[in-house]
Amino acid sequence: MTWHQEYERWDQFRHLDDKVKKQLDGLKGDEKALEDHFYKTLEFGTGGIRGEIGPGTNRMNVYTMRKAAKGLADYVSSKGEEAKKRGVVIAYDNRRMSKEFAVEAAETLGANGVKAYVFYELRPTPMLSFAVRHLNTYAGAMITASHNPPEYNGFKAYGEDGCQMVPADADQLIGYVNAVEDELSVETGDQNELLSQGLMQWVLDDVDEAYLQEMKAVIMDQALIDEMGKNLSIVFTPLHGTAQKPMMQAFDMAGFTNIHSVKAQAEPDTEFSTVKSPNPEEHSAFELAIQLGEEVNADLLIATDPDADRIGLAVKNHAGDYQVFNGNQTGGLLLDYLLRKRKEQNRLPENGMVIKTIVTSELGRKIAESFGMNSLDVLTGFKFIGEKIRQYEQTGEHTFLFGYEESYGYLIEPFARDKDAIQPGLLAAEMAAYYKKKGMTLYDALLEMYKTYGYYYEDLISYTFKGKEGSEKINKIMDTFRQNVATGNIDQDVVAVEDYKTGKRKDVLTGAETAIDLPASNVLKMFLSDGSWYCLRPSGTEPKIKFYVGVNGDSHEESTARLAEVKATLIAKAEEV
Structure with a gap:
């Protein structure tokens, strides 16, 4: 569908959530804003989804949340009845609509026969990771946008070991999420009915206590703390x-x-x-x-x-x-x-x-x-x-x-x-x-x-490019560096290039290539003749491209000067693109 068709589908949906309907009505007549809300589906990636809250397929709302939860429910269901019984634990932070999104996810899971444990108060992401292991659930979900601005929220999926899903598992989950054709018609259960059926359960105190007990292992020297x-x-x-x-x-x-x-x-x-x-x-x-x-x-x-x-x-x-x-x-x-x-x-x-x-x-x-x-x-x-x-x-x-x-x-x-x-x-x-x-x-x-x-100094340069045009700019920067850096057209001081998208490290001087034993990722890392390096990486959760720089010298003055030099050169090359 075109974005116009997607917008019409939402606008004409008779049972659209009142809050979403009001927000959508407020966009009428603003073609540029409507296009940004509907020109694509908010992508569920290996880290889950994250985006601005609002109406549309390219925003976080009850419908994109239900779609993500439906995909997670289908993923868990594909692993068998035991996985469904073990269920999913859901936690959330203090962001706009976080608890509402957590309950929406639980009601969607419950409607699909997957048990949901839900924290009844907000808690940190690491406690969600811990709770997956502590409660022996098959998966976990964290409603958060981490450190993004207030208008953002998101959904992160965790595997049964309490780790964010690695690519092999995430790819399966993404497949189930993408298979949900109509986010507006995803079935949800009634909270009270799910609670009475045991398909939803509130949790907190036991997790809090167990997490605090485990924290004792972090202490290296209790006698020192007792003294100081x-x-x-x-x-x-x-x-x-x-x-x-x-x-x-x-x-x-x-x-x-x-x-x-x-x-x-x-x-x-x-x-x-x-x-x-x-x-x-x-x-x-x-x-x-x-x-x-x-x-x-x-x-x-x-x-x-x-x-x-x-x-x-x-x-x-x-x-x-x-x-x-x-x-x-x-x-x-x-x-x-x-x-x-x-x-x-x-x-x-x-x-x-x-x-x-x-x-x-x-x-x-x-x-x-x-x-x-x-x-x-x-x-x-x-x-x-x-x-x-x-x-x-x-x-x-x-x-x-x-x-x-x-x-x-x-x-x-x-x-x-x-x-x-x-x-x-x-x-x-x-x-x-x-x-x-x-x-x-x-x-x-x-x-x-x-x-x-040694004086290992580093810095980070970020460029933010929002919307469709911004995404195209980021792709252009990556493509240009990928095509030209190893030929010397971008940086003649580069002696080796690691392209994590192709999985190969190239020695620029000899042309020899060796394999990188890491999953494919749209990242480039360049090594310079003096041991300095820089790396280009589009963010997976924000509309940014990040440039990382690292140097090492024998003194503060030497490393400071070299860091400034590499940064200035890199910024100039990026801005040319």
């Missing part, structure tokens, strides 16, 4: 999201008592009214935390994103100003501390493995190697880290130690199989106590880390 936990001053903000209760419970359980919450951001808020972006990657998100930190002279500031799978840290630098660490810096500090404590306690396994993504700093590999541990790169997306954890459990070839990505996502203990902000929040507090006892701040520890392992 009252003295370490911490400011915490969930940025209006889901982390306030579980993070405070974890601090209390461990023995950190000098905690200061940013009151204006402690309660859930669909509009994220005190921040421009509810994303700890954005330094402006720390504004209120910094104000409170100055008042209480905090040793550590911690911020989590709305669904609490990402975390950011800030500490005072030598000028006395709070400095927000980037994701690679936080990951390097956590990894170094974790391995350092394990070595002290003779708990470093012979086959230990650190897993990071292809766009994450090489610093992590250097740290792992210094402790005699292995490291592995996987594609961007924490599901690929979770997939490796499952593989290692089955084969015994490695012991998982730490997984992380530069975009502020970390996992320490695999009782959850997605990035978990509560775990690194607790470990960061312990790490800060460790260095405070030594008379150091985490900023001092950062400088010491660079001095020890």
Whole structure:
């Protein structure tokens, strides 16, 4: 159908939801807006779906949610009656319509004979991942748009191991979702009837308690916390999201008592009214935390994103100003501390493995190697880290130690199989106590880390291109780099190219090609003659293309200058396209 036909189909549907109908009526006469709402179907990808809330096939609404849930119901049903009985657990964050979408998904699953467990209060994404394992469900669903702007929401699907579905499973699910021809006619059940039939069940308390018990394994040195936990001053903000209760419970359980919450951001808020972006990657998100930190002279500031799978840290630098660490810096500090404590306690396994993504700093590999541990790169997306954890459990070839990505996502203990902000929040507090006892701040520890392992500096450049035209621009950039970079037409300094779409690494100097043992993905990574690198990756969840840059030098000055040089060159080349 053309977008006009899709619009007419929705506009003429007699039983259209009242709220959706009112929103649709408000678009009448605006051809450009209507085209954007209907020119395509909101794509269900390997990570689920995410988009702006509103009417139409290209928006998040009760009908696109029912379509996703119907596809999940058919996927689970295809695995047999036992899978249907085990069912699906659904959690949701604080976004617009999150609970409504969760109930719509449950009612759709129930109508198809698949049991749905639904959290009766909002909770973080990592707790959904944990709940899949704890309740032994066959799948899970998280209603969230992570750190996207307020007008977004989404649906993420999880497999029975609590990991976001990997490509093989996701492809099956996508097939079932795409097979739903008419999202407007998807059958749903009555909530009260489903509850009485046992096809829907509210959950929370047992999951909360079990998750908190597992969190004890994250603590590396309880004696240290017992000694320093009252003295370490911490400011915490969930940025209006889901982390306030579980993070405070974890601090209390461990023995950190000098905690200061940013009151204006402690309660859930669909509009994220005190921040421009509810994303700890954005330094402006720390504004209120910094104000409170100055008042209480905090040793550590911690911020989590709305669904609490990402975390950011800030500490005072030598000028006395709070400095927000980037994701690679936080990951390097956590990894170094974790391995350092394990070595002290003779708990470093012979086959230990650190897993990071292809766009994450090489610093992590250097740290792992210094402790005699292995490291592995996987594609961007924490599901690929979770997939490796499952593989290692089955084969015994490695012991998982730490997984992380530069975009502020970390996992320490695999009782959850997605990035978990509560775990690194607790470990960061312990790490800060460790260095405070030594008379150091985490900023001092950062400088010491660079001095020890090398000055690995990275940066990220993002271009946002919304709508149909934006998607075409992103494709053009990728196609141009893919066609021309290895010939020298874009960058004569490139010595090797990894194209994860074709699965091949090419040596530009010799022309030799070798296979990359990773799933296909529309990503390009270029390696320069001095060991620097840059990577192009369209976002799977936002209308963005991201350019990652990494360098390594012998000093702060050398790495800073080289990073600026590579960034400037890359930006110029991209803008030519």
